[in-house]
Every structure is written in structure tokens, then in C-alpha cells.
Amino acid sequence: MYNNFMSRVLIKVEYDGRNFFGWQKQPNKRTVQEELEKAIEKLTGERVEVFASGRTDRGVHALDQGVHFDLEKEIPVSRLVTAINNLLPNDVSVKKAKKVANDFHARFDIKSKTYIYQIYNAKTKSALFANRSAFVNYDLDIDKMKSVADLLQGKHNFKGFCSADATVKDFEREIYSINVTRKGKFIKIEVTGNGFLYNMVRIIAGTIVDAGRGLLTEESVKKALENGDRSFAGRTMPPEGLFLTKTNY
Amino acid sequence: MYNNFMSRVLIKVEYDGRNFFGWQKQPNKRTVQEELEKAIEKLTGERVEVFASGRTDRGVHALDQGVHFDLEKEIPVSRLVTAINNLLPNDVSVKKAKKVANDFHARFDIKSKTYIYQIYNAKTKSALFANRSAFVNYDLDIDKMKSVADLLQGKHNFKGFCSADATVKDFEREIYSINVTRKGKFIKIEVTGNGFLYNMVRIIAGTIVDAGRGLLTEESVKKALENGDRSFAGRTMPPEGLFLTKTNY
Numbered sequence: 001m002y003n004n005f006m007s008r009v010l011i012k013v014e015y016d017g018r019n020f021f022g023w024q025k026q027p028n029k030r031t032v033q034e035e036l037e038k039a040i041e042k043l044t045g046e047r048v049e050v051f052a053s054g055r056t057d058r059g060v061h062a063l064d065q066g067v068h069f070d071l072e073k074e075i076p077v078s079r080l081v082t083a084i085n086n087l088l089p090n091d092v093s094v095k096k097a098k099k100v101a102n103d104f105h106a107r108f109d110i111k112s113k114t115y116i117y118q119i120y121n122a123k124t125k126s127a128l129f130a131n132r133s134a135f136v137n138y139d140l141d142i143d144k145m146k147s148v149a150d151l152l153q154g155k156h157n158f159k160g161f162c163s164a165d166a167t168v169k170d171f172e173r174e175i176y177s178i179n180v181t182r183k184g185k186f187i188k189i190e191v192t193g194n195g196f197l198y199n200m201v202r203i204i205a206g207t208i209v210d211a212g213r214g215l216l217t218e219e220s221v222k223k224a225l226e227n228g229d230r231s232f233a234g235r236t237m238p239p240e241g242l243f244l245t246k247t248n249y
Numbered sequence: 250m251y252n253n254f255m256s257r258v259l260i261k262v263e264y265d266g267r268n269f270f271g272w273q274k275q276p277n278k279r280t281v282q283e284e285l286e287k288a289i290e291k292l293t294g295e296r297v298e299v300f301a302s303g304r305t306d307r308g309v310h311a312l313d314q315g316v317h318f319d320l321e322k323e324i325p326v327s328r329l330v331t332a333i334n335n336l337l338p339n340d341v342s343v344k345k346a347k348k349v350a351n352d353f354h355a356r357f358d359i360k361s362k363t364y365i366y367q368i369y370n371a372k373t374k375s376a377l378f379a380n381r382s383a384f385v386n387y388d389l390d391i392d393k394m395k396s397v398a399d400l401l402q403g404k405h406n407f408k409g410f411c412s413a414d415a416t417v418k419d420f421e422r423e424i425y426s427i428n429v430t431r432k433g434k435f436i437k438i439e440v441t442g443n444g445f446l447y448n449m450v451r452i453i454a455g456t457i458v459d460a461g462r463g464l465l466t467e468e469s470v471k472k473a474l475e476n477g478d479r480s481f482a483g484r485t486m487p488p489e490g491l492f493l494t495k496t497n498y
């Protein structure tokens with residue numbers, strides 16, 4: 001018989017953000033949170049609330065969103081992944097599941113998160129990557145992009161790199177690494193850090209792109225880091241290029 | 250001023266097949282053909298008919314579909330790509346345009362076509378690749394797949410590798426190459442040939458997959474080639490894994 005019974009479960013979730021109004025439940029909108037809760041209820045008969053490592057906006061994708069929830073019924077973890085997947089729509093899937101301690105929290109126990117911002121850099125747009133990249137049709141100087149990425153690494157006050165969010169008081173975050181790579185028409189900006197403010201990755205990507213385009217100087221980026229003034233950083237890139245690729249607990 | 254005026258134009262078209270009922274116009278269905286004709290009419294004021302290298306089914310993608318049409322008005326080819334793209338929805342885009350001879354035909358002048366059939370081979374399904382790969386969750390033996398791919402190369406009667414299509418009488422086609430490659434969880438079957446029968450690439454992919462799974466022997470595949478009996482070949486793989494990647498004129 002099964003010994004591997006659960007109460008609190010951590011799952012890793014992949015989703016294609018195209019047809020979602022983001023992670024968080026809202027009335028009359030299709031959200032990832034609601035699809036997961038509906039599938040878990042169908043499977044277990046239990047109405048659960050699921051908690052993510054953080055919200056993602058409308059159109060943002062995830063390969064490894066960390067999500068926890070509690071179950072009263074005893075269901076073997078080994079069967080949970082396939083059982084939930086059979087009840088989920090095509091654009092959400094569960095990759096892994098494991099039992100965690102009863103005080104584990106998908107948001108507060110995060111050690112680091114990695115995002116990739118994907119840019120399709122070409123003269124003509126791509127239909128197949130329209131919803132999974134930002135289309136940039138001007139030339140980008142990769143070396144300038146890398147230099148600005150280097151400036152942003154480390155522990156900083158990122159007040160100049162976020163959109164207004166009334167609940168946040170502490171703007172210090174640490175970015176462990178930012179890597180900018182080009183492969184054919186695709187440019188990827190991979191950012192790993194201990195935590196991110198609202199829209200922070202999209203603004204970091206926009207700052208790197210604006211620098212690569214020659215619109216923004218390193219001096220301006222340094223000022224944004226020093227004085228926390230949003231106007232010294234770059235634009236907010238659109239959501240469809242953003243992927244949450246790793247949640248590390 | 251512009252000298253580069255056109256009458257017959259060849260464009261190369263990319264589309265994400267997910268939300269289309271295939272290439273060909275049908276009443277009350279969203280099709281690639283109709284979206285292109287609408288955009289060209291908006292741009293030029295001319296109601297044109299566009300001709301593709303071949304139809305693609307519902308859900309099938311293209312990176313390089315060859316399409317021709319005639320224009321009476323003189324529009325410089327150099328501006329056509331961006332101008333049409335600005336009028337197209339996100340999931341269709343024009344990559345290139347050039348003037349061709351008045352007797353050129355996108356279907357009949359094709360020299361070769363290349364398709365890629367993409368398989369996501371893993372224990373758990375992928376939300377991000379659900380509409381652009383076939384999910385196969387059992388083990389596949391790549392060497393067996395390659396052996397069967399080799400058998401199918403060359404000039405054969407492919408009657409056993411197509412779905413019924415009343416208009417076809419000649420089943421001989423030549424396959425120039427089939428390459429099976431694995432990279433991580435993705436297996437790609439790339440097929441280049443002088444022409445393809447209805448569902449032929451999806452049945453070739455299914456034959457290679459069934460062989461890789463140990464369900465189909467090389468003997469059976471040889472019989473399908475010799476006697477044209479569909480029941481000796483493999484299954485028809487689903488449309489969402491299929492990409493028309495190259496039309497060569």
C-alpha cells in the first residue's frame with residue numbers, strides 16, 4: 001500500500017500565458033490559479049486555495065512556477081502529477097509534485113527565482129513567436145546590453161526599476177546574475193535573484209534593450225540605481241516575452 | 250522613384266496554426282488564406298485570390314509557406330512585407346516578398362518542400378509546447394526510428410502513407426532526406442521531398458514513432474511501401490506537431 005501520504009504539497013507548474021489573465025483569480029477572467037484549483041477539486045473533491053511563488057501578469061509564461069496547497073485526503077504524490085494533468089486544459093501542466101513540511105510556503109520560502117526575457121530581433125515579425133517574445137526590429141548592440149546587465153547585478157535599491165505597488169516598503173533586492181545571449185534572431189536576458197519587485201524583470205529588460213539601442217547611457221542606469229527615479233531606467237517591456245523559468249527552494 | 254513594380258508576387262508566410270481551421274477558405278471558419286486576402290485587400294483595395302504551395306490542415310504551422318497572387322496596382326515589393334504585416338493578426342506574418350513571372354505558380358513550380366514533425370518526449374506534458382508538438386510519454390528508440398526513416402528515403406509509391414484523397418492518381422513521390430534528431434525532450438523528424446500526399450508527413454512521422462516504440466517492424470514498413478496498404482504503416486500523428494519549414498522554388 002501507499003505510505004507516501006501528504007498534507008501540504010509543492011507542485012511545479014508550466015503555463016502558456018497567452019490565453020490567461022495572469023496568475024491571480026479574478027471574477028469572470030480565466031486565470032492559472034483558478035484552473036489549478038478547479039482541477040484539484042475535480043480530482044480530490046476538496047476546495048483548496050493554491051499559493052504561488054508570486055503572481056505573474058496577463059500574458060506572462062512559466063516553466064517552473066512553485067505552488068503549494070493543502071489536502072486532507074491521502075493521495076500518493078507519485079500519482080498526483082498525471083492525475084491533475086488529465087484534468088487541466090492544454091495550456092497549464094504540472095511538472096513535479098512533492099510533499100513538504102506543513103509550514104512551507106511557496107512565496108516566503110523561495111531562495112531564488114530565474115526569469116528569461118525573450119526578444120525576437122529581426123526586420124520582420126514572427127507569427128510563431130508573437131506570443132512568446134517581444135518583437136524588436138531595430139539593431140541592438142549586444143556589448144552595450146551586457147555592460148548594463150553587469151551594472152544591475154548585485155544588491156541594490158531597485159525602486160527605480162519597478163511599477164507602483166502600494167504594499168512594498170523595502171526596495172532592496174539582490175540580483176545574482178544577468179546573462180544576455182544572442183542565438184540567431186533570438187536574444188535572451190536571463191535574470192536570477194532573491195526576489196523581484198512588480199514589473200522589475202520587464203523594466204530591467206527594457207533598460208538593457210534601450211541601452212542596446214543607444215537610447216540610454218550607463219550613467220542614466222547608475223542614476224536610476226542611486227536615486228530610485230523610475231525615469232532614469234528604461235521602458236517596461238511587454239509581458240509576452242517573459243518566462244518564469246526556475247523557482248528554487 | 251520606384252522601378253520595382255509588380256504584377257505577380259510570391260510571398261513567404263509564417264503562421265501559428267493553433268487558432269486556424271487550416272489554410273483553405275471555408276465559410277464561417279478562420280483560415281490563413283482568408284486573413285491574407287483580407288489584409289491584401291485592405292492594403293491595395295483589390296480583391297485577390299492567393300495560392301499556396303499546398304493546403305495545411307487545421308492546427309498545422311508554417312515558417313515558409315510559399316504563396317502567390319496578382320496585383321493590378323503598382324506597389325513596390327520592398328514595402329509590401331511591412332505593409333501587409335501591419336494589417337495581419339499576430340499569428341500570421343509575411344517574411345519575404347518578390348516579383349515573379351506571370352506564369353509562376355506557388356503550387357506547381359515547387360522544387361522541394363521541407364517539413365519538421367516535432368515530438369515532446371517526456372513523462373509529463375508541456376503546456377508551452379502543447380500546440381506545437383505531439384506529446385509522447387513512452388520511451389522511443391532513436392536508432393530504430395532512424396532505420397525506418399532510412400527505409401522511407403528515395404522514390405517510392407506512397408499509397409500506403411496517405412489518407413484518402415479522391416483527386417490523386419499518381420502516388421509516386423521522392424523523399425530526398427529524412428533526419429531524426431533528439432535534443433533534450435524534443436525529437437525532430439525533418440522530411441524533404443519533391444511533393445507530399447495528403448497526411449503523408451504525419452503518417453511518416455507516425456510510422457517512425459511506432460517503430461521507435463517497438464510496435465512496428467521494418468518488415469511491416471517495407472510491405473507498406475511494396476503493396477501500398479495503409480494498414481502496414483504507422484498511425485497518423487496529430488497536426489499540432491507539424492511545421493512546413495521550407496518551400497523551395
